[in-house]
Amino acid sequence: NFTPNAFVDEMVSELKEKLGNDKVVLGLSGGVDSTVAAVLLNKAIGQNLYCIFVNNGLLRKNEFQSVLDQYKGMGLNVKGVDAGDRFLGELAGISDPETKRKTIGRVFIEVFDDESHLLEDVKWLAQGTIYPDVIESVSVKGPSATIKSHHNVGGLPDYMKLKIVEPLRMLFKDEVRRVGATLGIDPELLGRHPFPGPGLSIRILGDITPEKVQILQDVDSVFIEGLKSWGLYDKVWQAGAILLPVNSVGVMGDERTYEKVVALRAVESTDGMTADWVHLPYDFLMKVSNDIINKVKGVNRVVYDISSKPPATIEWE
Ligand code: XMP
Numbered sequence: 001n002f003t004p005n006a007f008v009d010e011m012v013s014e015l016k017e018k019l020g021n022d023k024v025v026l027g028l029s030g031g032v033d034s035t036v037a038a039v040l041l042n043k044a045i046g047q048n049l050y051c052i053f054v055n056n057g058l059l060r061k062n063e064f065q066s067v068l069d070q071y072k073g074m075g076l077n078v079k080g081v082d083a084g085d086r087f088l089g090e091l092a093g094i095s096d097p098e099t100k101r102k103t104i105g106r107v108f109i110e111v112f113d114d115e116s117h118l119l120e121d122v123k124w125l126a127q128g129t130i131y132p133d134v135i136e137s138v139s140v141k142g143p144s145a146t147i148k149s150h151h152n153v154g155g156l157p158d159y160m161k162l163k164i165v166e167p168l169r170m171l172f173k174d175e176v177r178r179v180g181a182t183l184g185i186d187p188e189l190l191g192r193h194p195f196p197g198p199g200l201s202i203r204i205l206g207d208i209t210p211e212k213v214q215i216l217q218d219v220d221s222v223f224i225e226g227l228k229s230w231g232l233y234d235k236v237w238q239a240g241a242i243l244l245p246v247n248s249v250g251v252m253g254d255e256r257t258y259e260k261v262v263a264l265r266a267v268e269s270t271d272g273m274t275a276d277w278v279h280l281p282y283d284f285l286m287k288v289s290n291d292i293i294n295k296v297k298g299v300n301r302v303v304y305d306i307s308s309k310p311p312a313t314i315e316w317e
Contacts, residue, residue: 252300
C-alpha cells in the first residue's frame, strides 16, 4: 500500500545521500511529473537544483509566463528560456508529423544543452520519468513508443555526460499526484490535463505558422476556460482543439466567408492507451462553438470529434 508521506521521507534522504553537494539540472515542462520531481529534489538539495523551463512557442495561451510565475512562487530555482521564435523558425514549412516531433526534440536538446553549459559543474540531469514511461520505452511493441517518437524518456544526448536521477521512476501517475499533494503543490496544477511535449504543433495539421499558433491558442483557451467554468474540466481526462488544414464556406451578413475549421476533442481515459470521447452537454458545445466563432477571427466552423481510441488516436497526428 503506497503512502506518499513515507515515500517523500525516504526519497528525500536517498536523494540527499546520493547527490550530496552536487549540482543538478532539470527541465520543467509545466506538467505534473516534472513539477513533482522538481519539488521533491528542491526539498532534498534546495538551490543546488537548477530548473530550466523552455518556451517552445507551442504552449497554451499565456502558459509560459503564468507557469513560470507559479514555479517561482513555489521557491524553485528556475530559469525561463523563451525560445519560441527559434522553434517556430525551425518548424517553418514542415508538415510531416514525425518530422515536427523530431525537429522539436532536436531544438529542445540544443536549447537545453546551451543553457546547461552556462551552469558550471553540473553533475546530474534529473527527469520526471514515471513508471509507465519506463515500461513504454523498453517495450518493443508499445504502440505509442513505436508509432510515435515520444521524446520524454532518455531524449538527451550522450555528450552531456550527466548522470541521470529519476526520483519518480517507480511511481504511477496517481501516486505522483498524491506525492505532489503531500508536498503541498497547488491542486489545480496537479489536476492539469496531460499535454504532449510537441505541444500545439501536432494539433496544427499541415505546416505551422505563428498566425496559426495564435488562432489555435485562442480557440483552445475558449474551450479549456469553458470546460472550467462549466465544472467539466475535472470530468475530462484530456481536451484540446485541432486546427484543420481546410477552409469552409460560411456566411456573415451578406458576405460569404471562407475560413478555418477547428475540431474540439475531449476524452475519458485512464492511461491514454485507450480513450472514449466525452458526451459533453449540447448546451456547452453550443456556447463554446458560438464563443469560438465570435471571438476568434479566421474561424467560421467548429466540429466535435466523436471517435474512440482505438481505432482513432487522441491526437490527430
Ligand atoms: P495518442 O495520440 O497516441 O496519444 O492517442 C496518447 C497520449 O500521448 C500524448 N502524445 C504525446 N506526448 N509527445 C508527448 O509527450 C508526443 O509526441 C505525443 N504524441 C501524443 C497525447 O497527448 C495523449 O495524452
